[in-house]
Amino acid sequence: MYPSRQSNSNIVAQNVLNDDHKSYLLSRGINEKVAFKYGFYTASPSEAKTLIGQQLKGLAIPCYDIDKEVVAHRLRPLKNDWYSNQELKDFYLESKGELPKFLSKSKGETTEEQRINKAYFPPTLDWKKIQQKSSIDILITEGEIKALACSLHGIPTIGISGVNNIYNTIGKMREFLPELEWDCDEEFRSSYWQGRNVGLCFDSDIVSKWQVQRALCQLAKEIKARGGKPFMILLPTEANGEKNGLDDFLVKHGGEALERLIQQFKILQKSKSPILAWDNEEKQYSLQNLEPIASIKGLMAWSCLKDSLVHREGYGWYEWDNKKWKLVSESKVMGLLQNFRYSNEWLNLNDKTVFEDFKGGLSKSEVEFNRSNILGFNNGYLNTDTNEFLPHDKSYYVTSILPFDYNPKATCESWLNFLNQSLGNDTQKIEYARAWMRWILTPKNNNKFPIEATLWIVGQQGTGKGTFLNILSNLVGEENYGVFTPEAITDTNMLFGLVDKKLAINQDVTGFISNIGVYNRICSNELVNVWNKYHNQFATRLNTVTVLAMNKPLSFSGNGSEGLKRRLHVLTFDRPPENPDYDLSEKLESELSGIFSWVWGLSLTDTKQKLKWRDTRATSEIYESQLTELLFLRETFPDGCGHITPSDLYQQFAEWCKNNGYGVSNSQNFYLSLKKIDGVVGDRTRNERFYIIPPMGDYHDESFKNAETFTITGRDGCDGCDTPPVTGSNPYTAGGVTGVTGLTQKFSGQKEKNNFDSKNSLLSESKPVTLQSQQGFDPVTNPVTESKPVTPHTQQGLQPFELILSEALLQKLDTIDKDLLQIFNNAKSERNIFDGLISAWKNEVERLGKNKQWSKSEFKKKTGLDNPMDADYVQWLDFISYLRGLKVTPKPSPKKAEVKKTKKFIPKPEAPEVNLSDVLPHLEPGTGKHKRNYVCPCCEKDYLSVNPGKGYKCWNKETNCDTKEIFKGFVEILKEHNPTWQQYERDFQQWQDEINGGGANG
Structure with a gap:
């Protein structure tokens, strides 16, 4: 066994890595912890002398065999390391013309000493298990560091010391690396390579180096001879021309991108046009075409550009600028793809499939962008949920940042x-x-x-x-x-x-x-x-x-x-x-x-x-002064108008808009807008429709008036608030206001409107009434009757019965009849108030001889509310006062039969035919997905389809517009725009005048 560093007495036992070597390994995906664990260290010149026989400082790289034993070392001297032996540096420059990247021990005399080329098995994996299981794919690459980087990503990879270093010369014989023989004596196979997919992956500049291509083909031949199935993996070169090795690619683009490339090139090898092709006659591999098919081109482009580009569905392309994703044009993306094509020496990028595969791989849905808890700044991201400040990170897909640094201690x-x-x-x-x-x-x-x-x-x-x-x-x-x-x-x-x-x-x-x-x-x-x-x-x-x-x-x-x-x-x-x-x-x-x-x-x-x-006062002034229909009525009818036909009113409106530079809405929208202006009444007789317009000079929108009545006692500057004003950065914490009158229920503290069944609302004995003024709760003497108490709501708790009277209600109580005021004076609960109001309402309806349905209909006309229980006290009192102002209409006495005089006969004008081709030019076209449709005059949605030769239909399923109503809308449009129909209107009006004047029979 080759002596390990720890067992050699001439070498210091403590592993050390200098800064240059740490940076070098980190740039290749190996951090300091991993480097120490697997035996990398900075070798001094004396240590290098022991390891490789040359006295030169450098990074010592241990070589492991399949049993995880260190069998050799290689030295990687960096630029600064060569200064430790200037003489050796000069020797290589003079003899070789360049400095070698790696140095190994020279050959010896024995057979083992002549086997200087070794296969490297990264010790991160159990190679014995991998060897015995041929279903596991294996990569072979050049260099120990690249093999270790791949294995750290879970991809089994064997490293060789150079593309041509798959053989050792023993005497005059050439021997394939014995570590890669992998012979076995099993009955069904003679080698562990048999049936195994083996990916051969060298640096991306292989496309321009024929020597490396030849070496790869020779390695593939040796693998095939042992039963393996070799295939080539072509790494992409970066768009800026920077080449990639396996370690570079993993650091820049990650293990997922590499695994996708491996799978696609393995599939390509099984196709009819593989890159690595076997010649049965020559018994040799050759590289047929180093420009891959379109789908793999798209994948290679995706793998290199995925960290700088993303496609947002519906919006387009974004580019990462190290702080945020910035929207860019598609032409810029195509420019980057062209640069990528030139760097990889491809002849063609016109295939649409390349771009579509590239785009598909980079597409992200809209919901992945701009998370609601991330706020970007020049110096990082703020997580607004946790208040944690984070570095810029492309995975958050932030498309905008604020143009200054986040500094919570800054002042202003x-x-x-x-x-x-x-x-x-x-x-x-x-x-x-x-x-x-x-x-x-x-x-x-x-x-x-x-x-x-x-x-x-x-x-x-x-x-x-x-x-x-x-x-x-x-x-x-x-x-x-x-x-x-x-x-x-x-x-x-x-x-x-x-x-x-x-x-x-x-x-x-x-x-x-x-x-x-x-x-x-x-x-x-x-x-x-x-x-x-x-x-x-x-x-x-x-x-x-x-x-x-x-x-x-x-x-x-x-x-x-x-x-x-x-x-x-x-x-x-x-x-x-x-x-x-x-x-x-x-x-x-x-x-x-x-x-x-x-x-x-x-x-x-x-x-x-x-x-x-x-600020409802300012808001209401602006709203009322700029609503075109309301502004028109104010200027044209300051004193009101008792009778005007719709067509005349719209014609005046259109002329007024033109003279004042306003856009003119169509007649249907104009009539709809009039319905929403309080007091403007549309009515009709047997013969015609008309509008009654009240005096508009002093008109004010009641919805703003109601909101303005809310005040907070004991505070300044709070008039005209919709909700309790707040100061400072703390919320207003006063309790909810219950029983608020003269105020829309939206701004009340109650959850349910007009709750009559509160058990705490009964009063054991009566006390004098205290009415709320805007300055605070002060006793108010009412001129109509003596007051009895209504106790205000306090934050400390609820009194037996509470009632806060708004300014609007105070003013109303000053003017109403004594019996209605008595309802409030005698009230012991809200139920008492509403019982009294309902009784007064019912009495007036009976006096008028009307029914309940008529009463509800009238109430809706006056207040706009479907349910009277949604109204506030002021609206109830207003309506009861309105009913009391109505007089009972006496029943007409029977008239004596009169002898009719003979009158001249005037025929009724015949209405022109409704032609759809005349209507079409005046229909408003639809938008979006309904752009082939028109806006229906009935529901005002773009669901109307019209075919002059066949008919028309509104497809709005929510309204199910009746064709008769749509037809009436067409007639109104023709009356507004078509000269024939306009003449008919004039003739019809003249005929009606003659009939109503009594001078003729129709």
Whole structure:
């Protein structure tokens, strides 16, 4: 046995690796621990003299046999090691022209000493078991380090000391390496190689070295002679021209990529066109074609480029830039593939299969990108669940990072001073802005947003609005925001540009929101159609938050405006600085890390709570002033209108929009929008339809008014809040408010609406009424009757009966009848109140001689609520007051029969024929997967298919639109656009006037 290092008295027993040798082994996939375990060490010149007979410093590499015994050493001198023996270095340069990479012991006189070439069996595996089981595939490669690196990945690999070193010369005879003979005396086989697949894998530059190709063919011949099944594994060269050995490839691309290559080349060897071909006549192997088939080309490209490229389904290609995955064009990917082709000396890359296999191997689903708990920075990733800071890692598939370092200890004094000046030291407003910044920066999953909102920032120049937006943009970074244009909201290519952007922003937006429905879906992160130009169109969630800044608010159509009403948030800047700081922008940009730390100090739970609040006064002013239908009615009918036909009203609306630069919605959407404006009533007689428009000069949306009545006692600046305002970074912890009146139930602390059965709501004896004012709970003397107590809710506990009266209800109680006020004064529970209100309601309905169904229908018209139990006290009182204002209609007395006078006969005009070819040009086309359809005038969804020669049908299964109703919609469209139908309308109106005037018979 060759003497081990520990057994030789001339060698120090302690293994040592210097830094150069550690780095060399680590670059080949062998760490220091593994190196020490398997006998690698830095040999001094004297130690090398003992090992190989030459006095030179270097890395000593032990050679193991199949029994895990060290039988030899080789020396790997690195660049700096040669300085230990300058004379030897000069000798090799003069005689060989280059320095050898490895040195072995010279031949001796005995047969064993002449066997200087050895096969290396990595001691990580049990080679006795592998030898006896021929179903286990084995690789043979050049070099001990490569063989050990492969075996560490679980791939059995034998190393030879050089491509030509499969023989030893004994005297004048050439002998195949005895360690690879593997003879056996079993009955069914003579060698352990028999029937075994043996992969031969040398460095990737074999394609240009004929000597290495010849050596591989000779090794394959020897394996075949012993019953083995050799096949060649061709390693790819990197796209930059850097060659790969087995150890290099494993370090760069991993064991999975190598195992895939092994399997594919083994399959290729069994095909009709193997690379390694056997010639029966010559009894020799040859390499037929070193340019593999298309599928293996794709696999080789995948193996080398998989760590720098990924294909995201539906979105395109991304490239790793050592910090994040960056979206790149397909042309750049094709350029990288061409470079890869040149490096591997392929003649052809035009085969579509190559690209498809390459693309398929690199494709990842959308859900693997941008995890909701990972936030990227310049210096690493923050796990927002555990608050752990991690190094950049491509496996997280992060596509955006914030453009500054994460530093939780950073501060932002200038930023806080700016907010205090710009927002008038209004703590509530500052915390509101902070919550919006926190929501924008929060990583989001691919679901509907829990916060469905859009922020409009309104303010004149010089009030701080621009500075706030600049910092917001700088916080997310230039690559993480996109410009959002509401007028182009149906441009699917523009929407694709907003995918995964933290912020969709426009710092000076003007114009008209052309499609309010799409805008609402973006705010809620619902599916919208996007188009990756020159690729495909598909539906996805943008995962972006919209922030629009404006001097003048955007206008929008009423169709879908209810969705915008609940999503719209407004932040106003209206305080110009007294002493402007012209260096403020630079100061704030230097505080980005501190601004982030300040924003991130607000938890996501607190953020959701704070964004329930909104400045409803500013929001309602903007909403009402920019809703085009409402703005039209205000300007055109400030004093109202008692009777106007739909066609005349729409014609005036269209002209008004044109004169004022607004987009014109179609007539069906216009009529739908009118239904949603409180007070506008559509009615009809036997002969015509018409609208009654109330005075619109002082119109205000009741939904905003109700929200504004909520106040918090003992706090400043809280008027007009939807929810309790909060200050600081802690949530508002006051108990839920129960029994709130004059307020939509959405903002009450109750889980169930109008719960009558509370056991704790009975009062043993009556006390004087205490009504809530905006300043606090103060006794209020009511001029109508003496007050009895209603005890307020406190945080310490519940009194026997609690009732907090809002400002709206207080005002209502001042004006209603005495008997209704008595209901509240005598109440001992909420049940008492509702029993009294229901009784008063019932009495009025009986007085009017109406039934219960009529009453519910009227209530819905006035409040928009299907269930009266969903209403608050103010709505109940309003409706009862409305009923009391109605007079009982006396029954008409029977009239005496009159002798009819003979009148002239006027024939009724005949309606023109409805021709589908006339309707088609005026139908709104569908979008997305329904782009071949049209928008149905009945359900307003793009499910309508029309064939002028055959007919029409709406395929909306949810509404099952009746063909008669669709036909009526076609008629309305023709009345709006077709001259023949417009003439018919005029003739019909004239005929009706004649009949109603009594001058003719129809």
